[in-house]
Amino acid sequence: xxxxxxxxxxxxxxxxxxxxxILFGLAKEYEKAGQHQELIETLNRYIEVSDDEGxxxxxxxxxxxxxxxxxxxxxxxxxGAEAASSHGHPSMAEEYRMVLSSEYED
Numbered sequence: 001x002x003x004x005x006x007x008x009x010x011x012x013x014x015x016x017x018x019x020x021x022i023l024f025g026l027a028k029e030y031e032k033a034g035q036h037q038e039l040i041e042t043l044n045r046y047i048e049v050s051d052d053e054g055x056x057x058x059x060x061x062x063x064x065x066x067x068x069x070x071x072x073x074x075x076x077x078x079x080g081a082e083a084a085s086s087h088g089h090p091s092m093a094e095e096y097r098m099v100l101s102s103e104y105e106d
Contacts (some may be wrong), residue, residue, distance in 0.1 A: 005029045019052035030058060039063045054084030054092045061096075074104045 001012075006048065009026035023046040030039035043060040044053070057080025064073035077096045084093035 006033065008082075018049045019045055024056065027056070027059065027062070031063070036063045036066045040067070052083055053087035054080050054089050054096070057083055058092070058096065061099075070104070074100065077104070 006026065006029045009022055009029060011074065016054050022037065023038065023042055027039055027042040030036075030042055040060065040063045046056055046100065046105045047060070050056070056075060061073045061076035061080060064070070064076060064098050077100050081093045081100070084090070096100040
């Protein structure tokens with residue numbers, strides 16, 4: 001029996017549950033597998049333990065969109081734009097702001 005990449009990342013987390021690199025790797029695997037709820041849970045854990053520069057916020061916002069959670073997606077894009085700006089990633093911040101203005105105007 002072969003072990004899936006998701007299972008491998010989960011096994012690695014048992015020994016180091018706050019390892020941001022492992023959490024992000026697990027999130028990417030959930031993203032590839034289309035497991036949006038697991039992706040959301042894992043990215044929220046990752047953001048709690050990591051000083052993300054913006055990328056994880058975009059992944060998380062898109063996962064929220066796919067589950068129909070538009071309010072959470074909007075808030076996450078806003079947080080992502082702030083994180084990207086504060087870490088010197090103006091193009092990422094602008095991308096998130098553009099999504100907000102085109103998809104989430106009130």
